[in-house]
């Protein structure tokens with residue numbers, strides 16, 4: 085299928101439906117990268133490597149009279165370190181004798197059916213017969229540090245996965261100061277870098293710029309994926325558009341500190357190195373021990389950014405998300421946070437629930453404030469027992485009444501955190517991540533628990549599983565509201581403190597694995613003050629992630645736009661909230677808010693008891709529409725029709741059924757003008773030979789006219805109006 089070895093040329097080729105990836109076991113056992121791009125036949129591309137004596141890029145010892153092949157210029161699959169490749173290295177080690185080099189030479193390889201797994205970390209998986217694995221083994225001949233490079237080929241989705249394992253087969257300990265997941269050398273091309281930056285309430289904004297002749301770093305040192313830099317980047321042709329041009333996406337399946345380094349070197353070659361951030365990281369590898377890096381998902385499209393996004397969307401939806409809810413229709417929810425914040429009691433909650441049920445909402449989520457002593461966000465985290473002042477009879481009767489209204493019940497929690505003002509902290513101050521003798525940073529006036537510790541995880545598992553066992557909870561919102569700092573674990577020796585950050589992330593995965601394993605029917609929504617941990621690894625536990633704490637529809641258009649480059653709509657938590665909006669004070673029509681929230685998992689986050697009858701009617705219509713369009717939105721093709729980063733007068737995006745039978749176009753006006761220009765949009769993903777009607781209209785359109793000629797919208801007035809058009813293929817009139 086996808087992986088072949090050509091003995092004569094010592095060539096390893098990976099093939100997907102439309103792409104090819106080629107590496108060669110070059111002389112001296114160097115594993116060279118030769119090609120990643122549009123699918124080609126398995127021709128040996130080593131003719132492309134012409135070697136010259138590049139000054140100050142010295143050769144390997146074996147070539148000392150030749151002076152041409154240098155590690156500093158060879159494209160490689162994973163670099164050595166300290167032995168003459170002056171570009172970004174994949175690895176950084178300290179050997180027992182204090183030397184800081186590793187020199188990896190090919191030892192062997194094997195090809196296996198199915199997909200490799202990574203112990204303790206989520207990764208892409210095979211649904212049965214979809215994937216193949218290549219494992220290439222290299223070794224440093226002196227220390228016997230062994231490198232195993234894993235490649236997974238997901239043929240149909242044009243995806244290749246990679247990770248590395250380092251095994252100490254020597255007799256002395258080795259310290260890893262850096263161990264990347266991916267090294268990708270792209271010897272030719274004129275690349276732009278696209279990355280997704282932001283801040284709290286403004287996640288995943290898109291920046292695109294030509295690569296400079298320097299090293300660019302996109303990273304998080306926050307112990308979490310972060311609102312600030314997502315662990316996803318794209319290299320694309322300068323000319324690449326949504327519909328055309330070469331682009332290569334790289335996504336780390338990881339939820340902790342990460343680093344993507346991109347270097348354009350002296351020969352105009354580009355190297356990308358991606359993995360766990362090396363700041364505050366080290367890992368002591370005893371003799372016989374092994375270390376796995378997280379996985380990196382790679383995809384290449386020769387046909388523009390939309391196709392690249394579709395490859396990632398399908399992979400995340402079908403090969404990363406797990407469990408009952410990955411493809412099941414998710415309930416339309418109402419979340420209590422912006423309706424009540426921490427100020428509620430059972431009567432208020434039930435009033436809101438009753439109104440929501442009457443509108444057609446299917447799941448009521450009780451957000452922050454139900455536990456311990458929690459009147460604001462300065463107290464109570466860690467005390468996961470019911471606040472009897474607010475809920476005097478406990479959770480059970482509230483849940484029962486909500487169930488009787490015909491809704492499921494969901495609950496917010498923030499298991500990784502503890503407030504200083506909590507019973508848990510008073511009993512176990514040493515369970516928090518703090519450095520002895522120092523005052524810790526207090527994000528949201530709370531501390532992170534040391535999840536690298538088994539005893540802390542066991543405690544949390546006990547408390548949370550009791551809560552879930554004793555109550556009919558069908559949804560969990562798993563929040564995390566501060567960055568990790570003061571990283572020190574009291575159970576590890578001084579020489580292993582560099583492991584705590586990564587062990588924390590492994591601890592989160594372990595806890596989530598145990599809980600989702602025991603309660604497979606519970607729908608989990610991940611959240612970190614909005615989208616601070618929006619990553620593929622979290623999607624393995626929670627098929628949806630709260631996209632941002634900014635619920636303003638106008639802002640959300642840009643946030644959801646940026647998120648869509650890597651992540652499917654079915655993962656983006658999005659709600660209709662009150663107007664004026666609580667974060668921005670902006671007033672927008674309910675219709676507009678509905679359209680924007682529908683391009684996500686869809687729900688409400690407002691107090692329905694304050695709605696007018698006309699608004700209630702509109703909400704009922706929105707819920708009915710969302711249910712009608714559910715599969716088109718969640719499983720159709722998503723198309724970006726405008727670039728909201730350009731701050732246009734209007735923005736538009738669209739969903740199209742994979743068979744071209746229907747489509748849903750959404751347009752929001754950002755700036756209303758008198759005597760405005762007409763907004764014209766070209767539809768995408770239709771059947772060019774088909775005939776279509778817009779629901780509620782008589783005009784018959786041809787698919788090709790709508791796709792190539794476009795559609796002209798009537799002028800709209802007022803602040804932030806929006807339209808949603810449902811297009812259906814019909815028989816010729």
Ligand code: DGJ
Pocket residue numbers: 421451452461496563565611612613614630632633
């Ligand atoms: C941050 C989340 O993003 C909000 O939706 C809400 O759950 C608050 N935390 C509660 O503290």
